[in-house]
Amino acid sequence: MTTDAERARAGAVTEGFDHAAGSYDRLVGANPGYHRDLRTSVRRLRLPGDGEGLRLLDLGCGTGASTAALVEAAPRARILAVDASQGMLDVARTKPWPGGVEFHRARAESLDPAWAAERLGGPADAVFAAYLIRNVPDPDALLATIVAILRPGGRVALHEYSVADSIGARMVWTAVCRGVIVPAGRLLTGRADLFRYLWRSVLEFDGAETLSERMRAAGLESVARASFPGWRYGITHTFLGSRPGGSW
Numbered sequence: 001m002t003t004d005a006e007r008a009r010a011g012a013v014t015e016g017f018d019h020a021a022g023s024y025d026r027l028v029g030a031n032p033g034y035h036r037d038l039r040t041s042v043r044r045l046r047l048p049g050d051g052e053g054l055r056l057l058d059l060g061c062g063t064g065a066s067t068a069a070l071v072e073a074a075p076r077a078r079i080l081a082v083d084a085s086q087g088m089l090d091v092a093r094t095k096p097w098p099g100g101v102e103f104h105r106a107r108a109e110s111l112d113p114a115w116a117a118e119r120l121g122g123p124a125d126a127v128f129a130a131y132l133i134r135n136v137p138d139p140d141a142l143l144a145t146i147v148a149i150l151r152p153g154g155r156v157a158l159h160e161y162s163v164a165d166s167i168g169a170r171m172v173w174t175a176v177c178r179g180v181i182v183p184a185g186r187l188l189t190g191r192a193d194l195f196r197y198l199w200r201s202v203l204e205f206d207g208a209e210t211l212s213e214r215m216r217a218a219g220l221e222s223v224a225r226a227s228f229p230g231w232r233y234g235i236t237h238t239f240l241g242s243r244p245g246g247s248w
């Protein structure tokens with residue numbers, strides 16, 4: 001049986017984001033914790049110094065909210081920001097960015113690690129992917145790509161919703177979607193489909209333990225996770241891991 005999330009991941013996700021691109025920043029700006037939580041997940045990567053000499057990837061960068069969180073933590077890093085949606089990238093590119101930031105259109109799971117290393121001047125020290133892995137048809141392929149992109153010892157942070165392990169988290173998520181996210185999304189974009197997809201895709205996505213196990217199976221070590229306070233507790237998480245074989 002094909003689930004809503006599988007159908008949407010197979011192509012409609014990018015089309016949905018293309019449509020929402022013009023209103024996306026207003027939408028996430030109405031969510032008081034959105035940017036703060038991205039910055040917290042980036043801090044959890046423990047990037048050293050001001051980013052000088054670091055090579056970073058932002059997969060599923062959207063309109064650049066996650067890229068901005070990386071820039072704030074590591075303003076001197078080289079950052080390759082990748083998204084499948086032309087509309088989201090067009091909005092991202094209108095913003096002012098430091099010289100080390102570059103945007104590129106591609107499906108993250110199909111990114112060629114050699115190409116990424118060439119753009120960055122070497123393999124990545126860290127990969128950030130905020131609200132991406134739930135949207136890709138094959139999360140294991142995405143994780144394999146991330147491991148191949150990272151240098152030995154390089155770190156990944158996946159910032160993602162996951163509620164399958166807790167009935168309480170599923171109930172709060174459904175209440176927030178019904179009461180706030182779907183109506184606000186319809187109001188701001190004129191369409192509710194992307195926001196209904198968001199609701200259902202989170203309900204259908206891996207539990208935190210399953211995603212952690214996927215990360216270990218992909219070859220990542222030191223896999224750990226942390227959540228956020230308030231209504232996001234047990235709903236929004238940072239999943240961390242590192243490629244074996246090196247240090248910072």
Ligand SMILES: C[S@@+](CC[C@H](N)C(=O)[O-])C[C@H]1O[C@@H](n2cnc3c(N)ncnc32)[C@H](O)[C@@H]1O
Nearest residue numbers: 017060061062065066083084085107108130131
């Ligand atoms: C919810 S947005 C998050 C954007 C940004 N990371 C942020 O935190 O605001 C998810 C983004 O992932 C992108 N996306 C979905 N599937 C993708 C894929 N397979 N490869 C690359 N980007 C993808 C969408 O186009 C969208 O811009």
